[in-house]
Amino acid sequence: YSHKTSTSSSSSSSSSKHEFHENENNLIIEIDSLYKSFGETNQFVLNNIHFNLYQNQITTLLGHNGAGKTTIMNILCGIYEQTYGSIKIFNYDTKYHMDYLRQFISYCPQHDILFDLLTVEEQIYFYIIAKGYSKDKETICSNFLEKVNLTNDRNTFCKNLSGGMKRRLSIACAFIGNTKLVLLDEPSSGLDPINRRNLWSWIQSMKANRTIFLTTHFLEEADVLSDRIIILSNGKLIANDTNNQLKLIYGTGYKLIVNTLNNSLNKNIFKIINEIFLNSNIQSEINNQLIIQTNETQSNLFIQLxxxxxxxxxxxxxxxxxxxxxxxxxxxxHLINKNEDKLEKDEENRDLIENNCLEIFNKNNVY
Incomplete structure (x- = not known):
């Protein structure tokens, strides 16, 4: 990286009708028809991706391993170039202006990139000086170390830090300076529950005048932090909306959890519940716990139940x-399983078409 990139939307059906409500004056990133493949393969790891990112918002990118989350991060900070499609940051096309845009971008990758033989304080100083804030380096350093709970470790060599401490230091480095776009790839990975929650509070406090874009495998983290959530599956965008809208559109209603004395009673208990909640079904019954899903919404039925x-x-x-x-x-x-089912059906259809074509071909061949 150069020192300017520190180590540190609307295509889905759910988002198209909500995207226009965002303030276009706060539009920071526009991604349109993004495709990415590697080498000479025709296989796209990103396939027709569209979304926007806005100032003063935290957007979280979710997806299974290999869905394409880190690839998007690497494209946004200029490590990779897209195969097709358009990416504009502050209305500058990244294909032609990436060197200029790097001064506004900070990136904290999945794996910590720290200098082993620098102390925690020296690591922070390095980024402060590189970004042109050397005059106030002591004040800035102390402030960041306090925020990520590393004040007492300021003279410790980076190589001697625990995994969680390295993670907190890497995230601190990503926020140094006046960067307007902060990319965080799995920021809380390796953190204990207390430090993870402290980090969430700090990230929330840092979104003013910034655009924060992060990936995570912790759904609770996405729930707590996000103004908007994007979900990828197998390189395709399958959802893009606010947390509340996603729950409203794809919600499965309510879950009634009943802890029973033993599973033998479950059938009779469900019969009693089903007489009140006609639109209900058993979702699971494990370890004397009966979980029932229902779409009922009438308050009088809940009181009766x-x-x-x-x-x-x-x-x-x-x-x-x-x-x-x-x-x-x-x-x-729900969305990931639905997409997997669609992929399986598509694969079955391809096999059926291929077999039918072979059969027709063989019949029409004379040997």
């Missing part, structure tokens, strides 16, 4: 019960 469950509890037929709304986990797994 809770009264019935309280009676069951008083008679020691169930231990307790709870009710949860659709979570981001539900949305994510």
């Amino acid at each position: 809770f009264s019935q469950l309280d009676l069951l509890k008083e008679n020691n037929l169930i231990l307790n019960y709870g009710l949860t709304n659709t979570t981001l986990d539900d949305v994510y797994f």
